[in-house]
Amino acid sequence: MLKISRLGKAFDHRCVLEDVDLNISKREIVSIIGPSGRGKTTLLKLIAGLLTADTGKIERSYTRLSYVFQEDRLLPWLTVAENVKLVNDALSSDDCMALLAMMRLADSQRLYPSEISGGMRQRVAMARAFAYEPELILLDEPFKSIDQFLRKQLIEDMLALWRVQGQSVLLVTHDPDEAIAMSDTIYLMDGIPASIVKRIVIDAPRNLTETAKQTIRNEIEKFWEEETS
Numbered sequence: 001m002l003k004i005s006r007l008g009k010a011f012d013h014r015c016v017l018e019d020v021d022l023n024i025s026k027r028e029i030v031s032i033i034g035p036s037g038r039g040k041t042t043l044l045k046l047i048a049g050l051l052t053a054d055t056g057k058i059e060r061s062y063t064r065l066s067y068v069f070q071e072d073r074l075l076p077w078l079t080v081a082e083n084v085k086l087v088n089d090a091l092s093s094d095d096c097m098a099l100l101a102m103m104r105l106a107d108s109q110r111l112y113p114s115e116i117s118g119g120m121r122q123r124v125a126m127a128r129a130f131a132y133e134p135e136l137i138l139l140d141e142p143f144k145s146i147d148q149f150l151r152k153q154l155i156e157d158m159l160a161l162w163r164v165q166g167q168s169v170l171l172v173t174h175d176p177d178e179a180i181a182m183s184d185t186i187y188l189m190d191g192i193p194a195s196i197v198k199r200i201v202i203d204a205p206r207n208l209t210e211t212a213k214q215t216i217r218n219e220i221e222k223f224w225e226e227e228t229s
């Protein structure tokens with residue numbers, strides 16, 4: 001599906017990414033966790049073809065990709081429903097409504113982006129990404145302006161949709177719990193320039209006991225402590 005080998009990227013001779021290796025299989029959910037400013041968004045942009053790598057290779061075997069940016073990038077002159085339908089002419093009104101309902105936006109379908117909150121706009125962007133029915137979806141901190149309670153529900157709803165659509169997902173997050181709840185594999189990214197410093201493969205993805213979740217949480221925390229000491 002996606003195979004990244006020894007990827008490198010510099011801006012103005014300042015190396016941001018070096019020797020990044022990462023694979024995503026069909027239907028796999030992969031998370032990347034890492035400190036701010038290490039190059040996670042840069043990596044997503046390289047995958048999406050919005051930036052060009054200086055070194056290394058990206059091998060792709062998909063054609064349809066959705067990218068949920070940190071900012072919502074909605075068209076202000078279109079309503080919520082129109083923004084979602086825009087990416088897929090074949091999407092029926094019922095399917096559009098189902099997506100909006102999943103994102104807890106059913107009552108907002110006729111509103112304009114300026115009439116809803118930042119967290120709601122981010123959810124419209126997520127609905128739009130799924131409406132495209134991509135094979136790979138890139139999510140850059142999609143839950144960051146969403147409160148903790150709704151975040152938990154959205155993760156469950158997104159997973160329900162993922163079980164039906166079956167795309168591969170690459171999620172960038174600062175929140176280990178989000179990564180643990182969703183992923184098959186978690187990559188920790190660190191260093192200047194940054195690379196993948198640890199890969200955690202989850203044994204029973206999306207079906208973990210509290211104890212298993214805590215073990216992974218500890219593994220991530222212990223690793224950061226060692227990295228920063």
Ligand SMILES: Nc1ncnc2c1ncn2[C@@H]1O[C@H](COP(=O)(O)OP(=O)(O)OP(=O)(O)O)[C@@H](O)[C@H]1O
Pocket residue numbers: 011012016034035036037038039040041042043
């Ligand atoms: N177009 C650009 N030109 C110059 N420098 C850039 C550009 N894009 C990103 N950078 C720099 O590359 C580094 C990595 O940025 P990036 O946004 O990829 O980090 P990040 O890990 O996604 O951060 P955050 O977690 O805060 O979103 C930063 O130092 C940033 O300033």
